[in-house]
């Protein structure tokens with residue numbers, strides 16, 4: 001008899017975005033004339049940079065010709081993309097990486113979810129709260145999270161990241177084996193300073209922990225003092241894995257490309273105390289379970305590092321960040337407490353006194369026809385906030401502010 005992985009059955013059937021979609025369609029049925037503005041989506045809306053399109057067209061043509069056709073590529077990615085990443089994303093920030101430390105993938109959701117394959121099931125987990133739900137759910141699936149009680153998992157330490165602590169979670173005094181950090185943060189849109197990140201690296205070095213550093217939104221950082229990579233911090237290569245994505249950087253959400261850095265220095269222990277390099281294990285895992293990102297996609301990703309590609313990426317990010325500024329200034333002038341939106345495409349808005357996340361969601365939907373994402377959907381400490389995103393059209397962001405002002 002085949003048995004299921006019962007850990008999957010522990011996951012709740014509470015799908016935040018489908019719950020939102022149901023509420024919005026019910027509203028649409030009752031009010032067919034309503035012009036709904038969706039500020040809840042975490043997906044980009046602008047087309048791909050021209051440089052990426054041209055490179056992908058060229059790559060398709062190569063596939064059409066016997067001499068230039070490519071079949072299976074290297075599982076960890078083509079050298080041309082790995083070298084472009086090292087040269088453009090890391091060297092200018094003083095970080096030296098070897099080619100074998102960068103693994104190209106089909107996006108960081110897969111890598112963040114799969115990385116647990118190479119780590120023991122008895123590791124304890126820490127997350128900042130609220131957080132991108134994949135970190136927790138993937139650990140529930142593998143059996144590492146323990147049991148759910150009062151909205152939390154017993155083997156996971158939740159570190160509240162809230163207005164009261166300036167969105168800088170307190171580092172616990174106890175040991176956590178694996179810690180997930182995401183900066184710029186989804187959903188709060190807040191960032192971490194070099195000084196605060198140094199404290200985390202020190203914590204990990206002292207406790208022999210591993211930091212899973214998700215930098216999917218690093219391209220949105222505007223303040224030159226904010227670190228883009230955890231490897232800008234001394235000692236981080238011994239303790240951190242970094243995840244990056246072309247999704248929000250260059251509109252690749254539908255194309256699919258990301259990468260993960262696993263430094264050679266990074267090790268974890270066997271139960272007998274012997275140290276094992278995680279780079280070799282991740283390579284083994286990828287070679288067995290992943291057959292590489294398509295050549296066409298990797299050529300498209302490489303093109304964003306050309307001079308034109310960089311300019312086009314910058315232009316699109318500036319567009320989204322101007323949306324963020326318009327919303328941030330608009331909401332602040334109406335008296336809302338707004339966080340994020342300065343170095344990230346997300347705004348984290350405190351709900352008005354007496355309204356829960358879902359209560360404020362309903363109010364915005366019913367009275368302004370504006371859709372946000374209830375903060376509580378990202379974890380218990382998200383209660384009392386709503387997330388708005390800057391990925392929409394300019395005119396919709398402006399119109400949303402006009403409607404909210406009338407509330």
Ligand code: PLP
Pocket residue numbers: 042106107108109110112132182186214216244245246247253257258
């Ligand atoms: N990490 C964070 C924090 C995200 O918000 C997202 C997507 O929304 C991802 C990773 C996944 O990105 P990708 O499209 O590369 O899978």
